[in-house]
Amino acid sequence: MAIIKSNFFFENKRWVITSLIIATFILLPVLVLILNLFNGQGETLNYLVETVLFDYTINTFKLILICCVSALFFGLIPAWFISNYSFFGRNFFDLVLYLPLAIPSYIMAFTYIDILSYTGFFQTLLNNISFIPSSFLNVDYMQIETLGVLMGLALYPYVYTASRVSFSLIGTNYINVSKNLGLNSAQTFYKIILPLSRPAIFSGLFLVIMEVLNEYGAVKYFGVNTYTSGIFRSWFSLGDINGAIQLACILLVFVLVLFYLEKKTINKSKFYYSKNSDVINKKLQQKSSFLMTSVCAVPFLFGFVIPVLFIINNVIITYSDIDFFKLLKLTWNSVYVSTFSAFLIIATALFFLFVDRISRRNWSSHINSLISLGYALPGAVVGLGLILLFSSYSLVGSFFILFYAYIIRFLAVGKSPIKSSIEKQPLSFDDTGKNLGLGPFKLLQKIHFPVNKYALLSAFILVFIDVMKELPVTLILRPFNFDTLATQTYEFAIEEMLPLSSVYSLMIIALSSVMLLILKSFVDKQIDVS
Amino acid sequence: MRSLILIMFFFAMSCSQKKEITNEVNLYSQRHYTVDEIQYKNFEELTGIKVNVVKANADELIERLKNEGKNSPADLFITVDAGKLFHAREQGLLQKVSSEILNINVASDLRDPDGYWTPITYRARILVYSKDRVSKEDLSTYEDLSNPKWKNKILVRSSSNAYNQALMSSLVANLGYDKAKEWSSGVVANFARDPKGSDRDQVRAIAAGQGDIAIVNSYYIGILLSSEKESDLNAGKSVGVFFPNQGEGRGSHINVSAIGLTNNSPNKENAIRLMEYLTSPEAQEVYVNNSYEYPVNKLVQPSEIVKKWGEFKVDKLNLNSLGEYRSDAIKIFDSTGWQ
DSSP: OHHHHHHHHHHTHHHHHHHHHHHHHHHHHHHHHHHGGGTSOSHHHHHHHHTTHHHHHHHHHHHHHHHHHHHHHHHHHHHHHHHHBOOTTHHHHHHHTTGGGGSOHHHHHHHHHHHHSTTSHHHHHHHHTOSSOHHHHOSOOOSHHHHHHHHHHHHHHHHHHHHHHHHHHHHHHHHHHHHHTTOOHHHHIIIIIHHHHHHHHHHHHHHHHHHHHHOOHHHHHHTOOOHHHHHHIIIIISOOHHHHHHHHHHHHHHHHHHHHHHHHHHHHTOOOOOOOOOOOOBOOOHHHHHHHHHHHHHHHIIIIIHHHHHHHHHHHHTGGGOOHHHHHHHHHHHHHHHHHHHHHHHHHHHHHHHHHHHHOOHHHHHHHHHTTGGGTSOHHHHHHHHHHHHGGGTOBTBHHHHHHHHHHHHHHHHHHHHHHHHHHSOTHHHHHHHHTTOOHHHIIIIIIHHHTHHHHHHHHHHHHHHHHHOOHHHHHHOOTTOOOHHHHHHHHHHTTOHHHHHHHHHHHHHHHHHHHHHHHHHHHHHHHHO | OHHHHHHHHHHHHHHHOOOOOOSEEEEEESOOOHHHHHHHHHHHHHHOOEEEEEEOOHHHHHHHHHHHGGGOOOOEEEESOHHHHHHHHHTTOEEOOOOHHHHHHSOGGGSOTTSSEEEEEEEEEEEEEETTTOOGGGOOOSGGGGSGGGTTTEEOOOTTSHHHHHHHHHHHHHHOHHHHHHHHHHHHHHBSSOSOSOHHHHHHHHHTTSOSEEEEEHHHHHHHHTOSSHHHHHHHHTEEEEOSSOTTSOOBOEEEEEEEEETTOTTHHHHHHHHHHHTSHHHHHHHHHHHOOEESSTTSOOOHHHHTTOOOOBOOOOTTHHHHTHHHHHHHHHHHTOO
């Protein structure tokens, strides 16, 4: 083994060196932050620790907890039903449950508060037809619990997607065996399916947690201060950038621990998916069928239909103010940056995963974790790292830096589906390839590229949508006169002109929805292929 | 793989596209209103000078300016808070401007005494109150909001909001740190709910009966009163507008949206020309009618909606202190539990 190991480096020297160079570039902004760690006196950090940071941290955990529980509720259970039963509307829900991912979380938050507020649709309507006393509805909805559930609605598709694929791949063998051993459906779910799907579920939740950690717009609006609020309190309010950097570094350590935990769960419960036998799709009694339909309808209705209807209504109200030329231009800008960065990101992701695969080495998997760090950092902090690095060379404000930032920020999103797909391919593929005399490049081209085709396309779409919704990085690093749908939406929403922002957010949602529907067909093919 | 190389090639191509326009002016702006686009377009048509804008958060833009140093493309830095311009100036990012036209255009009491920035509009941080539950005679000053008689009545957004930070800075400057802190404790004790939401949400909360008095920016009330949504319009109409600290008092707290000329401005002449244009009666007219802000040019009247609230006495505090006392303000917020 030792001999093979030492050979490896020389065999694939170019690949390894290239991967190290690219990894360095991806980690540069983080490294700069770490280098700046000891610049400050630590005054602000001490101050925040003494005053508010404890509360902020508690809030963060609370928000993560509420959001994860609701994401599990909205994502996991429908995924289980759809994977295993046939009920009214199953195929429809299978198609549409991804869609809430199309709505940026801050838009979800703004929109729902507008609907629920005293002057909003919900209370106005119910007060008019009302036998319910209006005082019962007239409460302050802007609470951390509401925010957690709303973010759960916006983010549950991460859990749904991961568990849907996993549940389908587990196949019926396990289920049949468990039935033969005398377990009922619920027991099978808890004792067999959940443990087997733990890595998938955890990787979905992991993305949810990262999103909660870097969320700033919605938490600020709700007056819920999280750890990220602390970073910005130091930077924007107290004007201490070093304090902000120190806080961001602590956040990074926390995320590294999460990475480690994720890895551990995955290693612990590694198993190969069995061949997928026919999904049972049991016929059900009417009562359970109705229950399943309702459980699947809830996330779709609240996560997509209601906010989208409301946004469409706002578009109609403001129809006369819509500047279609501008809408077209911003749409083009958004599509341009999203497409381009999605290409770059999946290429980078595939490259790193492939090097990890052919090297089969620990350090390479560590590098693979490290380069995902950018996803947990608030976009503005990634922006700060790049400003510190490249401003003096007049590079900030070029598309080059903007794409660079997107890669750092969303590499983790692109890697996730590719990684789970690559991991499912037996190592014998590579060995056979090598025996047939394929070099690394041919191996990638002839085997991994085609075999993981659908995963690559899925990754492309997920990144595309994330970049399309992206805000903080785009705001600070964009070139002159460059607006996207997301920046324009934000600029109206933040100035309390939500109706005017709606046509731009509707365009984000429409484009993302189309992409998600395409994604759905890729996910199906992935399930079939396996 | 070949397609990847092609993609990289196009990427490099698209990055290297640089337009060679020399007759231009570059803005780093915290303002992002539709009215700004109108102004820049008008200026371009009038002068042929192309206006380029990056819009982002003020502190991020300061960081960008600072790190870009001599290579910065920016000519002008525009904020909606004099405090941020004070910080930019403190870090040596701005230069003084002297222009006869600016002196004529801008009311002298609104100008920066040191000449580093020029205001283009201003807004007041005012009180709105429930017409049903509060009688106007009971309202007087910001200081009075800490009076226990307003227990469970006061609504305001969170302390991470720059307008609240500016208001608190003005109180530190006017009353001193200890008095301001005492005031903050009193106000926090009178909160109807935890601070949250936007200024408009505070008005809605009054309409909903969750509180009686809110501290808000004047121009958001203008936006609300011109809303196309009937329920919002009604919420706006259900509240009265009150300017605190009038009469013998020092006047209501205001903040400016202002422009500073950057230290390394590559297009200085164009930049000053734009400043002069934005403060001209013609451009000021456009501001007041689109964004409900107050004009800095005395020749121009506020919009019809805003004019109805009447004239008011402005706090004459040197607005640089809104930046100078910012950290004190944050410390007061944090130590008195104003979230």
